Ligand code: MTE
């Protein structure tokens with residue numbers, strides 16, 4: 015089954031927010047942002063900007079009619095700076111003009127005077143100063159302090175992973191158009207239409223019903239528009255509401271890179287204890303998360319880090335502590351994996367260090383400690399339907415890991431300047447929003463008089479194929495051809511109180527709701543059987559007859575449905591519960607090759623066995639796995655975010671910040687586990703969006719393995735990413 019959306023995208027026919035033709039009198043905006051990471055705003059004068067040609071208005075915090083607040087989980091984020099600024103790029107004033115060029119030209123006419131305040135950019139430094147977003151949290155299992163004495167080996171170390179730019183193709187964008195009776199319609203590139211609706215209503219001091227949000231589709235989100243679409247939509251809404259004219263706001267690439275948050279960098283201290291057989295007995299880990307200047311989603315991300323602290327392994331005695339540290343960087347935010355990759359990276363570093371100490375293969379320790387049914391996660395949930403071992407065994411066999419190892423050994427013995435390295439990377443990822451309340455979705459299905467069907471739901475299409483999945487699912491449930499089904503844009507007037515499309519739950523939650531709505535309609539069509547009856551053209555004619563007959567009998571041909579994931583919940587006072595509906599498992603084999611003279615490298619091959627359940631759309635899921643791995647490899651290898659000493663982003667374009675391209679992407683073989691039922695999933699499917707990102711972590715260790723072939727004695731710090739510069743210095747710089 016192909017993805018109808020892909021055809022639209024390939025032909026350039028897909029319509030994004032930027033493709034909406036705005037009203038003739040639409041105004042454009044430019045932002046005045048902070049040039050300082052932390053400062054008191056001593057003086058702000060916009061009068062000269064107001065006098066610039068084409069400028070219609072300049073708005074500051076004082077002009078906000080409702081609340082100057084868009085923080086969602088914690089109300090600590092102002093829309094426009096008031097009194098102080100907390101990061102370079104924070105919005106201070108909004109210039110509204112007849113053209114984007116006129117608005118931008120007026121930017122330098124806004125006078126801002128800063129009184130600098132001390133700034134901190136490092137998570138551990140912020141922690142030392144007590145700058146926390148919330149008190150640290152701890153997940154614990156067993157008796158970790160008592161367990162060390164029973165360990166035959168104990169290793170301790172530190173692991174650091176870096177930030178990551180979302181690099182969605184479509185930058186942040188919004189269009190706000192005033193409606194009659196007051197009110198406003200927003201087209202927003204957001205993963206969270208209801209979140210944008212709530213934030214804009216708050217800023218304007220209006221009830222939510224006065225703000226309609228429509229999302230046509232996103233040119234990629236990857237988490238970067240889960241929370242951070244709101245700021246731009248609210249700014250556009252503010253100007254439109256104040257002026258009674260349409261307002262469009264679109265960031266340029268460098269603005270987007272400088273002003274929006276990234277994946278959270280983490281620093282961690284770990285301690286892992288093993289018995290004489292290589293079984294993990296005790297694990298202690300402390301995470302320092304660099305949250306940036308405001309909470310954003312940091313606390314939720316920190317929570318997912320804790321849930322994935324032990325990753326794919328069973329450890330009977332665990333203490334995992336995590337602190338979300340407030341720094342003067344743009345607020346870091348959701349990014350595919352949502353804190354879990356950062357946790358898994360630390361666990362794998364601990365295993366690598368233990369393997370090195372013991373002189374064994376890391377794979378031996380990984381395999382020995384894999385999760386299995388009957389184990390328990392540190393948060394109290396039992397391991398059920400565990401596929402860790404099956405994925406591991408199938409991958410080891412399918413990709414002939416023993417043969418590969420021998421091949422690498424021979425290659426490395428024969429080559430002087432090229433060395434290969436191999437790593438195995440299991441994956442275990444919990445599915446459901448860890449904030450239980452978010453695990454709900456709505457659908458609205460209309461069967462029109464001619465038998466064609468319109469489906470609306472809470473899911474936002476961002477390239478992950480959820481629209482095609484919903485279309486196929488509705489067609490299959492109703493027993494009609496896909497061509498009869500259209501999936502509408504996500505819109506707050508059609509489905510309300512939506513969670514963001516995130517946590518890989520989009521297809522799961524919305525598919526359940528769409529299916530329920532379709533089933534409601536089927537109940538009212540007694541003459542129609544979705545599974546039986548005539549085939550071909552006759553079948554469609556029969557469907558159409560049933561529909562028009564039902565209409566004549568005054569039967570309701572529309573249905574609304576709501577789905578809430580059953581059986582989940584988490585008690586934050588005890589840090590125990592069952593937060594996830596199920597887990598996704600998998601296993602990757604990653605082969606890397608390093609050029610020791612240049613420090614360059616390539617990933618030669620990736621083989622994956624993925625536990626995808628019974629797929630709703632195999633081609634889409636394949637694309638999700640491939641895309642996820644490449645994005646993960648980029649995070650671990652190429653992509654390095656750098657700020658200068660004043661908190662200004664240096665890597666602010668795609669020349670200075672290197673993301674994976676088609677030349678970087680290795681050949682990837684993906685095998686979906688089969689059979690693979692999944693009772694808690696929609697028609698036995700499994701969520702697929704985020705888990706494959708974690709396979710990319712294998713890239714870090716494959717490179718490390720290759721580097722050790724050059725310098726077996728070296729102990730490099732566990733610091734991702736392995737950029738070419740770092741690889742070069744590791745081989746030719748000072749000995750660590
Ligand atoms: N795939 C594409 N092409 N574009 C995206 O923005 N986002 C990822 C993943 N795959 C993304 C993507 C992230 S972070 C999530 S949470 C899921 O898709 C969201 O979609 P789903 O819940 O429907 O899987």
Ligand code: LUZ
Pocket residue numbers: 311314318348351352446447448449452516517518
């Ligand atoms: N968003 C969120 C998420 O609010 N809660 C989550 O658990 C989550 N997980 C992954 C991605 N986004």
Ligand code: MOS
Pocket residue numbers: 205235236237238240348349350351352515516517518704
């Ligand atoms: Mo994805 S990080 O849940 O948007």
